[in-house]
Amino acid sequence: MIFLYLFLTFFEIGLFGFGGGYGMLSLIQNESVEHWHWLSSSEFTDIVAISQMTPGPIGINSATYCGYTAVKNAGFSMPMAVLGSATATFALVLPSLILMILISKMFMKYMHTRTVTSVFTALRPAVVGLLAAATLLLCTQENFSTPKEDLWQFCISCILFAASFYGVKIMKINPIHMILLSAVAGLILFYE
Amino acid sequence: MIPLIEEEVVNRKQWVSKDEMLDLIAIAQSCPGVFAINIATFIGYKLKKRRGAIATTIGTALPSFLIILLIAIFFHQFEDNRIVAAIFKGIRPAVVALIAVPTFNMAKRAQLNKWTIWIPIISALLIWLLGVSPIWVIIAAVIGGYIWGTMRGES
Numbered sequence: 001m002i003f004l005y006l007f008l009t010f011f012e013i014g015l016f017g018f019g020g021g022y023g024m025l026s027l028i029q030n031e032s033v034e035h036w037h038w039l040s041s042s043e044f045t046d047i048v049a050i051s052q053m054t055p056g057p058i059g060i061n062s063a064t065y066c067g068y069t070a071v072k073n074a075g076f077s078m079p080m081a082v083l084g085s086a087t088a089t090f091a092l093v094l095p096s097l098i099l100m101i102l103i104s105k106m107f108m109k110y111m112h113t114r115t116v117t118s119v120f121t122a123l124r125p126a127v128v129g130l131l132a133a134a135t136l137l138l139c140t141q142e143n144f145s146t147p148k149e150d151l152w153q154f155c156i157s158c159i160l161f162a163a164s165f166y167g168v169k170i171m172k173i174n175p176i177h178m179i180l181l182s183a184v185a186g187l188i189l190f191y192e
Numbered sequence: 193m194i195p196l197i198e199e200e201v202v203n204r205k206q207w208v209s210k211d212e213m214l215d216l217i218a219i220a221q222s223c224p225g226v227f228a229i230n231i232a233t234f235i236g237y238k239l240k241k242r243r244g245a246i247a248t249t250i251g252t253a254l255p256s257f258l259i260i261l262l263i264a265i266f267f268h269q270f271e272d273n274r275i276v277a278a279i280f281k282g283i284r285p286a287v288v289a290l291i292a293v294p295t296f297n298m299a300k301r302a303q304l305n306k307w308t309i310w311i312p313i314i315s316a317l318l319i320w321l322l323g324v325s326p327i328w329v330i331i332a333a334v335i336g337g338y339i340w341g342t343m344r345g346e347s
Contacts, residue, residue: 016327017224022294024226026319026326034323045284050263052290056256057193059226064257068264082261089257096225097249100233101242103219118341119334120222122311124302126333129315131295135288136320143284157285164289169297175290179283186282191274 002074003087009036010063010091015099019127021051021058026134028062034137038070042142052175063088156189193228207235228252 009031017024025048032038039047044062051061067088072081144161145153160182167173167181194217201207208216220230229252236248270276299312311333318324 012327014225016330017226018222018330019298020221020227022291022298025291030319030326035325042280042284045287046267046280048291049280049283049287050260052287054256054259054263055193056259057226057228060229060253060256061260064260065264068261072268078265081264085257085261085264089253092226093229093249093253096223096229097233097245099223099225100220100230101237101245103223104234104237114344115338115341116222118344119337121308122333122337122340123330124298125304125308125311126315126329128295128299128302128304129312130319130326130329131291131298132312132316133319133326135292135295136316138288138291143288153281157281160282161285161289164286165292168290169293178286178290182282182286183279184282186279187275190278190281192278 002071002076003084005036006067006070006084006088007091010067010088011094013059013063014092014095017059018123019130022131022134023127024059025062026130026137028059028066029134029137032062032066032070036070038066038073040142041138041140043069045138045143049179052179059092060089063092153190156185160185197228197231201235207239 013024013027013031017027029044033041033044047062047065048058050065051058054061064085067085068081070088071084072078076084141149144157147154164178164182167178168175198213202210202213216231216234220227220234223230229249232248232252233245236244236246238244240247302308302312304312315326315329315333318329319326
């Protein structure tokens, strides 16, 4: 059953994932963390980190990782888990494949019409909202800790968040460098 | 990724012209799904129809698939390692910030005005506080945009 759920879920994500990798992020998070509990919110954050550092698209990376982990956590063996990651990745790619072939075949001429343009005028702001929601949903106890649980980790996490935001948005530091810097900070400040 | 694809497909292999490539990028960006996969499918289909599309799609997905599969298989063994745990504790808040930055960048690019500024705010609140699926938000935006487009077209 889990294979069927994986297939349907990632097919849906592939079909509705507008707005590039970041737009897709909020869909993947909603389905795999909030709805199916295939991943914890910190596991999801780790996948995003790994995706930033490896060349591949975030959608493919999450599907592969999610498929593997979900099947593994359900108690299956490793070969089954590999099959699970293949299922999820295939399901994610399938809508693109079908849609792009259809567009190449017949809808090319509709792509610049007024109706399509108006749809995107509404879609683009909605994707901004999706991304804002993804950010808010990731501000969890697992990612930041809480003042009660571990005041030290909470304060450092907030500082790292602010520094990374400032570094990438204002100082235009490369995101990969920012991740590496915070990895070093984590190693020095959190190693116990 | 775009410059990489352009260099390979337009300049070296000359499978599509530069103008065609610009069109393909525009379409692939506005369609749902992974951008690189969309572009790859287009080019594959153009060259060798359905079989070409399948070949380029697999080719684009396979490297990421293999890399992440390896990480997924081995990461669990290191998760409890104290060094890895400390590193990831530092990385996680930074990653949340890395997702916050494109939110603002995309908001700027979407050229929000006093009417459209409500779309992202309401969408975010629906998803964050009420647990509405982002898919419904997308469907609503598509329908809303379509209705608005037809009304504007008639008047």
